[in-house]
Amino acid sequence: MKTVALEITGTGWITTFQDLGRRDTERRGVPTGGAADQHSATVANLLVGNARSATLIENLGGELALVPDEDVLVAVTGAPARVTVAGGPVEGWSPLVVPAGHEVRVRGDMNRGARVYLAVNGRMTSRTLLGSAAPDARMGFGQNLAPGSRVLLETGFGGFGRSLFEPPLFRLPVPVPRFDDGPWVIDVVASHGIHAVPGIREMVEESAYVVTPRSNHVGLRLDGPVLHPDTDAEIVSHGVPIGALQIPHADELIVLGRYRSLTAGYPIVGVAARASLPMLGQAGPGRELRFRWIDRESSLRRFARRAAEVRALGHAAAEAFGALGFKEPLSHTK
Amino acid sequence: MTTAQYGAITVEPFGDSAVMVTIPHADQAIRRAATVAFRDRFLAHRPHGVLDVVSGLESLLIEFDPLRTALQHVEYAARLVARWAPSPSSTTDGGRAVRTFAIPVVFDHDSGPDLASVAGELGLAPAEVVEAIAESTFTVALLGAAMAPMMDGLKVPGPVRRRAEPRTDVAPGAVMIAGTNAIIQPFPGPTGWRVVGRTPHTIVDISRPDPAAFGTGDIVRFVPVTRDEAEALKAGFPLPTGEGA
Numbered sequence: 058m059k060t061v062a063l064e065i066t067g068t069g070w071i072t073t074f075q076d077l078g079r080r081d082t083e084r085r086g087v088p089t090g091g092a093a094d095q096h097s098a099t100v101a102n103l104l105v106g107n108a109r110s111a112t113l114i115e116n117l118g119g120e121l122a123l124v125p126d127e128d129v130l131v132a133v134t135g136a137p138a139r140v141t142v143a144g145g146p147v148e149g150w151s152p153l154v155v156p157a158g159h160e161v162r163v164r165g166d167m168n169r170g171a172r173v174y175l176a177v178n179g180r181m182t183s184r185t186l187l188g189s190a191a192p193d194a195r196m197g198f199g200q201n202l203a204p205g206s207r208v209l210l211e212t213g214f215g216g217f218g219r220s221l222f223e224p225p226l227f228r229l230p231v232p233v234p235r236f237d238d239g240p241w242v243i244d245v246v247a248s249h250g251i252h253a254v255p256g257i258r259e260m261v262e263e264s265a266y267v268v269t270p271r272s273n274h275v276g277l278r279l280d281g282p283v284l285h286p287d288t289d290a291e292i293v294s295h296g297v298p299i300g301a302l303q304i305p306h307a308d309e310l311i312v313l314g315r316y317r318s319l320t321a322g323y324p325i326v327g328v329a330a331r332a333s334l335p336m337l338g339q340a341g342p343g344r345e346l347r348f349r350w351i352d353r354e355s356s357l358r359r360f361a362r363r364a365a366e367v368r369a370l371g372h373a374a375a376e377a378f379g380a381l382g383f384k385e386p387l388s389h390t391k
Numbered sequence: 392m393t394t395a396q397y398g399a400i401t402v403e404p405f406g407d408s409a410v411m412v413t414i415p416h417a418d419q420a421i422r423r424a425a426t427v428a429f430r431d432r433f434l435a436h437r438p439h440g441v442l443d444v445v446s447g448l449e450s451l452l453i454e455f456d457p458l459r460t461a462l463q464h465v466e467y468a469a470r471l472v473a474r475w476a477p478s479p480s481s482t483t484d485g486g487r488a489v490r491t492f493a494i495p496v497v498f499d500h501d502s503g504p505d506l507a508s509v510a511g512e513l514g515l516a517p518a519e520v521v522e523a524i525a526e527s528t529f530t531v532a533l534l535g536a537a538m539a540p541m542m543d544g545l546k547v548p549g550p551v552r553r554r555a556e557p558r559t560d561v562a563p564g565a566v567m568i569a570g571t572n573a574i575i576q577p578f579p580g581p582t583g584w585r586v587v588g589r590t591p592h593t594i595v596d597i598s599r600p601d602p603a604a605f606g607t608g609d610i611v612r613f614v615p616v617t618r619d620e621a622e623a624l625k626a627g628f629p630l631p632t633g634e635g636a
Contacts, residue, residue: 296445
């Protein structure tokens with residue numbers, strides 16, 4: 058093991074430490090939080106031989122850049138992005154070596170997706186709150202990275218003895234999501250609130266919704282037609298799953314994100330399918346969304362398929378790294 | 392700890408990997424107490440695959456990993472727990488003993504800008520509202536957003552209404568009431584609760600391994616102090632005055 062410094066030379070609009078979020082803290086009022094696109098964050102870590110929940114960097118907008126002071130193994134996932142090492146283009150969604158003193162730059166295409174993830178083999182040193190490096194703005198835990206920050210990394214990576222310009226390191230079965238130019242289709246499982254708003258099922262299915270700039274980590278606020286419940290019956294505040302579709306008093310639709318708190322008592326007409334949550338985490342302002350109702354069993358089948366793809370990648374990466382003489386897992390994260 | 396009597400629970404699917412548990416009963420106080428008791432029992436007998444729970448005032452959201460368990464198993468476990476599990480009396484959800492806190496609070500116009508209007512609604516003088524708060528014994532029912540302790544037990548002549556227009560920036564330490572509940576603001580932010588006082592303590596400190604001063608089941612009393620007394624306390628993270636209810 059050795060300690061490597063990653064000098065942050067450029068950051069986007071929001072650049073933070075990130076991971077998959079807190080475990081078992083929602084019962085104590087702290088949302089799980091974590092990477093908005095859990096799929097991309099998980100895959101980035103697996104591609105560099107880390108545990109899924111290892112700390113990595115999440116970048117929204119602009120350009121992320123860093124320079125390591127030793128060779129490091131890096132993977133960039135998330136929205137389609139232009140990735141360069143020492144000015145030369147390299148592939149995303151693949152392990153790549155960034156040589157000591159060379160800069161890796163990542164510029165996500167905001168028209169195709171909001172967030173990119175950069176994982177580095179090893180253990181990034183970061184503060185934690187309740188066992189996680191994920192930010193929690195409400196609790197004053199920003200975890201922001203700024204140009205000039207130095208991130209220390211404990212890593213066992215010693216290089217492959219390869220030049221940068223050789224073909225990709227491995228052929229791994231990487232489940233890369235589609236980031237279509239057109240509208241994204243989000244599957245939704247109806248919930249009991251749908252009965253409180255007659256006609257909402259058809260309206261949500263037939264209409265187009267556009268993500269507004271008022272969206273944030275708490276929820277996406279969507280422009281598009283909605284209906285309101287007939288009655289003014291007060292709903293007592295209650296917990297809601299991530300991905301809940303909520304209709305507030307205003308004429309907008311809210312899709313709650315990983316930093317939601319209790320609802321203020323608005324009707325919840327459905328909850329986005331687990332397999333659709335990573336795309337919601339990538340939906341930036343201007344993105345058009347369409348919703349498709351799906352039954353619970355179909356939703357879980359889709360999720361199980363995606364989970365199996367990620368597991369297969371984990372196994373293949375472990376084998377490939379094992380064949381190269383890496384210890385597995387490479388890093389010692391929780 | 393309340394040992395509420397209740398019969399059946401209602402378990403509703405909520406999305407593809409959560410259920411919402413509610414306890415139907417005509418009496419709101421019983422619904423709420425039974426929800427707390429059910430949550431404590433369920434966490435003490437947590438089934439495989441259950442990731443977390445989110446407490447509402449009258450509901451419990453149970454989140455599970457659908458690859459490790461199934462909705463039917465979670466529902467079955469919830470019904471079993473509701474029916475058979477003994478109440479984890481005098482311990483909290485973590486299994487630790489209930490603790491008792493005496494929290495100093497400044498109740499003046501600057502610290503409690505809603506004190507006068509609350510008093511007006513209840514037909515009391517502001518000093519009488521302060522007295523009622525000081526004589527109430529609160530139990531932490533749940534930790535709300537950002538670990539804010541939400542407490543039952545406010546003894547006033549009637550329920551206190553929320554603000555029609557929420558305040559946008561309430562300081563940490565603000566002691567607030569609504570209904571028959573009290574809550575302490577842990578971080579600056581908005582709230583619809585009525586702000587009646589302020590404690591000099593830091594009730595959530597993120598530099599600590601366990602940031603929250605209070606846990607569910609803990610007993611809290613508010614002790615009126617003057618502004619000078621509060622400053623002289625140099626109050627940091629509050630420590631309990633004792634263990635055992």
